[in-house]
Amino acid sequence: MADTAEIVLEVKNLDISFRSAGETVHAIRGVNLILRRGETVALVGESGSGKSVTMKAAMGILADNAKINGGSILYRPEPGAEPVDLLTADPAWVRKNIRGRSIAMVFQDPMTSLNPTMTIGAQLVAAIRAHETVSRKEARDRALNLLAEVGITEPERRMRRYPHEFSGGMRQRIVIAIALSCNPNLLICDEPTTALDVTIQDHILELIVSLQEKRGLSVIYITHDLGVVARVADYVNVMYAGKIIETGTIIDVFYDPRHPYTWGLLSAIPDTESGDTLYSIPGTPPVLTKEPVGDAFAPRNPYALEIDFKEEPPMFKISETHAAATWLLDERAPRVPRPEALEARIQKMRKEAADYVR
Amino acid sequence: MSDEKKKLLDVQDLTMRFGQNTVVRKISFHINEGETYGLVGESGSGKSTIGKCIIGLNKPSSGTIRFGNEVLKPGQNVREIQMIFQDPMASLNPRKKVSDIVGAGLDIHKLCKTPQERSERIGTMLERVGLSRDQGERYPSQFSGGQRQRVGIARALIMNPRLIIADECIAALDASIQAQVVNLIRQIQLETGTSFLFISHDLSMVRYLSDRIGVLHRGFLLETGTPDELFSHPVHPYTRNLLASKPSPNPIVQLRPETRYDYETSGIVYENGTWHTVDGSETHQVLCTDMEFEKWGLGK
Numbered sequence: 001m002a003d004t005a006e007i008v009l010e011v012k013n014l015d016i017s018f019r020s021a022g023e024t025v026h027a028i029r030g031v032n033l034i035l036r037r038g039e040t041v042a043l044v045g046e047s048g049s050g051k052s053v054t055m056k057a058a059m060g061i062l063a064d065n066a067k068i069n070g071g072s073i074l075y076r077p078e079p080g081a082e083p084v085d086l087l088t089a090d091p092a093w094v095r096k097n098i099r100g101r102s103i104a105m106v107f108q109d110p111m112t113s114l115n116p117t118m119t120i121g122a123q124l125v126a127a128i129r130a131h132e133t134v135s136r137k138e139a140r141d142r143a144l145n146l147l148a149e150v151g152i153t154e155p156e157r158r159m160r161r162y163p164h165e166f167s168g169g170m171r172q173r174i175v176i177a178i179a180l181s182c183n184p185n186l187l188i189c190d191e192p193t194t195a196l197d198v199t200i201q202d203h204i205l206e207l208i209v210s211l212q213e214k215r216g217l218s219v220i221y222i223t224h225d226l227g228v229v230a231r232v233a234d235y236v237n238v239m240y241a242g243k244i245i246e247t248g249t250i251i252d253v254f255y256d257p258r259h260p261y262t263w264g265l266l267s268a269i270p271d272t273e274s275g276d277t278l279y280s281i282p283g284t285p286p287v288l289t290k291e292p293v294g295d296a297f298a299p300r301n302p303y304a305l306e307i308d309f310k311e312e313p314p315m316f317k318i319s320e321t322h323a324a325a326t327w328l329l330d331e332r333a334p335r336v337p338r339p340e341a342l343e344a345r346i347q348k349m350r351k352e353a354a355d356y357v358r
Numbered sequence: 359m360s361d362e363k364k365k366l367l368d369v370q371d372l373t374m375r376f377g378q379n380t381v382v383r384k385i386s387f388h389i390n391e392g393e394t395y396g397l398v399g400e401s402g403s404g405k406s407t408i409g410k411c412i413i414g415l416n417k418p419s420s421g422t423i424r425f426g427n428e429v430l431k432p433g434q435n436v437r438e439i440q441m442i443f444q445d446p447m448a449s450l451n452p453r454k455k456v457s458d459i460v461g462a463g464l465d466i467h468k469l470c471k472t473p474q475e476r477s478e479r480i481g482t483m484l485e486r487v488g489l490s491r492d493q494g495e496r497y498p499s500q501f502s503g504g505q506r507q508r509v510g511i512a513r514a515l516i517m518n519p520r521l522i523i524a525d526e527c528i529a530a531l532d533a534s535i536q537a538q539v540v541n542l543i544r545q546i547q548l549e550t551g552t553s554f555l556f557i558s559h560d561l562s563m564v565r566y567l568s569d570r571i572g573v574l575h576r577g578f579l580l581e582t583g584t585p586d587e588l589f590s591h592p593v594h595p596y597t598r599n600l601l602a603s604k605p606s607p608n609p610i611v612q613l614r615p616e617t618r619y620d621y622e623t624s625g626i627v628y629e630n631g632t633w634h635t636v637d638g639s640e641t642h643q644v645l646c647t648d649m650e651f652e653k654w655g656l657g658k
C-alpha cells in the first residue's frame with residue numbers, strides 16, 4: 001500500500017562533520033528520511049548515533065564547529081507550497097518564519113531551552129506573542145490552558161515560578177507546552193518523555209496524537225523507548241554511527257527486523273518476566289574520527305560476513321516500505337536466522353497480536 | 359537476619375518545604391551497606407528533593423539524616439555521598455573539558471599523586487561507562503544526550519563513594535546502554551559494596567536493581583517492600599497504578615494504562631495513614647488507615 005500523503009520533510013544524503021580538539025568527527029554520514037503530512041516518523045538508535053544532530057540541522061541550530069558537507073533538507077511549510085531547502089535558505093528568513101513557528105522542537109535537555117531568569121508564565125506568553133498578535137490577556141489564557149493540558153496542576157500559581165522551582169519531569173512538560181504554543185506544522189520531539197511516569201507519558205502522547213488528528217501536525221519522534229515508538233509512530237528509522245541502517249513501518253521493524261544492530265536493540269528491551277542480567281550489545285560504537293571501513297557495525301556484529309569488514313553495504317530493499325543496510329540481505333549471503341531469544345519474543349508478540357485482534 | 363546488616367543511611371521524618379509548599383512529608387527510610395534502595399513515584403512527587411537533602415543541596419525543614427555514625431547537619435556535603443543528577447547539561451560546567459569534570463573530585467580532595475595516575479583513573483572510568491579516553495578532551499556541548507549522562511555517572515563513580523544517589527540516571531539512554539549501565543552498577547556494587555539510592559519513575563528498571571523499593575506520591579512514602587513483594591502483592595492503589603503496563607514494544611497490541619488513580623477522588627487522605635505491616639513481613643509496609651487496610655483485603 002503506497003503512502004500518498006504529501007511529503008512535509010525530506011532529508012537527502014545529509015552529511016555533517018564536527019571539528020573538535022584538532023580532529024574531525026564525521027557524525028552524519030548520508031542520512032535519508034521522509035516524513036509525510038499528519039504522520040509520525042520515529043528515529044531510534046544507539047546513543048551518539050546522530051539523531052539529535054540530524055534534527056538540529058533541520059532547525060538550523062548546529063553548533064559553531066559543525067560543517068555541512070552535503071545534502072539537503074527539503075521542507076514544505078504549508079500544504080501545496082513549494083518545498084524549501086532549509087540548508088541553503090536565508091538564515092534570517094528561517095529564524096523569522098520557520099524555527100519555533102512552523103517547526104517547533106522539544107529538546108532533549110529541557111534546561112537548555114528554558115531561560116532560568118524568567119518565570120514560566122512570562123516565557124510561555126512571550127513564545128505565544130512572538131509569532132501572533134494577540135493581547136497579553138489572551139496569551140495568558142492560552143498559556144494557562146497549555147500548562148493544564150500537559151498536566152501541570154495549579155497552573156495559575158505555577159505561572160509565576162522559575163524553571164529551577166520545577167521538577168525534572170515538569171520542566172520537560174513545560175518545554176512541550178512552549179513548543180505547542182505556536183501551533184506548529186511540524187513538531188520535532190527529542191526524548192520528550194524520558195523523565196515521565198507511564199500515566200503522564202500516556203497523557204502527553206495522547207495530546208500529540210489528538211493534535212495530529214485535529215490539525216494534521218506531522219511529527220518526528222526521537223526516542224530510545226521502543227514501547228513509545230510502537231505506540232505513536234507510523235514509520236521507524238534505526239540509526240547507527242551516523243547512518244540509517246534500517247527503515248520501515250513499525251510492523252516491518254518490530255515483527256521482521258533484518259539488521260543485526262536492530263536485533264541487538266530489540267533484544268535489549270527488558271523483559272519483565274525473565275532473567276536478571278539485561279542484554280547489552282557487546283563492544284562500543286566506532287569513534288567517527290576515523291572513517292569506518294565496511295559496515296560500521298561489523299566489529300560488534302557476531303553475524304558479520306567477510307565482506308562486512310571491507311565494503312559498506314547499500315540499502316537493500318525488502319518491500320515497498322522496508323529496507324536495511326546489511327550484507328545479510330545480499331542474494332549471495334548465507335541464510336542467517338535471528339538470535340533465538342529474539343525470534344521467540346517476536347513469535348510471542350505476533351501471537352499476542354493475533355489474539356488481540358481476535 | 360536483618361540485625362546483621364549495618365545501616366549506612368538512616369533518614370527519619372524528613373520534611374521539606376518551599377515557602378508554603380510542603381513537598382516532602384515526614385519521610386523515613388534507611389539503606390543498609392551494599393544495598394540498593396529504589397525510590398519511585400510520579401513526576402513532582404519529591405524524589406529529587408529527597409536526594410538533594412541527603413547530599414546537602416537542600417536544607418531540610420525538619421527531620422534527621424544519619425550517615426554511618428554521623429548525623430548530617432542541614433546542608434552538609436559529605437565526600438562519601440555522590441549524586442548523579444537528573445539534568446546532565448545543567449550539572450556539567452560547559453567551559454570545562456570532560457576529563458576535568460570527571461576528575462574534579464580527585465583534584466579537590468587531592469586523591470592522585472601524579473598526573474599520570476590522574477589521567478589513568480579518568481581514562482579507565484570513561485571506558486567503564488562506555489566512552490572513549492579521547493572523548494575526555496571534548497566539552498559537554500560536544501556530546502550527545504546519553505553521552506553526557508554517562509559523564510555524570512563517571513564523575514560520581516570515580517570518587518569511590520559509599521553511597522551513590524542516582525537520579526533518573528539511565529532514563530535518557532537506549533536500552534542496550536541502559537543495560538550496560540545497570541550491569542556496571544551491579545558490578546561496582548559487588549566489587550566495592552557501595553550502596554545506591556536509585557531514583558526513577560520506571561518501576562521495571564528499579565526492580566532489576568533494588569533490594570527494597572519505596573513508593574512516593576505527593577511527598578508521602580506510601581508503600582515499601584522488596585521487588586517481589588511489590589510486584590506480586592502491591593497493596594496501595596497508587597502502587598498498583600504505577601505497575602500498570604508500560605507501552606509494550608508490540609505495535610498491534612497497544613495496552614494503555616487503564617487504571618488511572620486520582621488522589622482527589624480516591625477518598626484516601628494520606629495525612630491520616632499510619633504504617634501497617636503486610637503479611638507479617640518486616641519489609642513490606644503500607645501507609646493507610648485501619649479501615650483502608652481492611653478494605654484492601656488485609657485486615658483480619
Ligand SMILES: Nc1ncnc2c1ncn2[C@@H]1O[C@H](COP(=O)(O)OP(=O)(O)OP(=O)(O)O)[C@@H](O)[C@H]1O
Pocket residue numbers: 018019020025027045046047048049050051052053054063065066108499500501502503504505530532
Ligand atoms: N558540537 C559537537 N562537536 C563535536 N562532536 C559533536 C558535537 N555535537 C555532537 N557531536 C557528536 O556527534 C555524535 C552524534 O550526536 P547526537 O547528539 O546527534 O547523538 P544522539 O543520537 O542524539 O545520541 P543520544 O541518544 O545520546 O542523545 C556524537 O558522537 C556526538 O559526540
Ligand SMILES: Nc1ncnc2c1ncn2[C@@H]1O[C@H](COP(=O)(O)OP(=O)(O)OP(=O)(O)O)[C@@H](O)[C@H]1O
Pocket residue numbers: 164165166167168169170195376381399400401402403404405406407408444559
Ligand atoms: N527549589 C525549589 N523551589 C520551589 N519548589 C521546588 C524546588 N525544588 C522542587 N520544588 C517543587 O517540589 C516538588 C517536587 O519536586 P522534585 O524535583 O523533588 O520532584 P521529582 O519527584 O524529582 O519529579 P521528576 O520525576 O519530575 O523529576 C515539585 O512540585 C517542585 O515544583
Ligand SMILES: [Mg+2]
Pocket residue numbers: 051052053108190502503504
Ligand atoms: Mg540526542
Ligand SMILES: [Mg+2]
Pocket residue numbers: 167168169405406407444525
Ligand atoms: Mg526529579
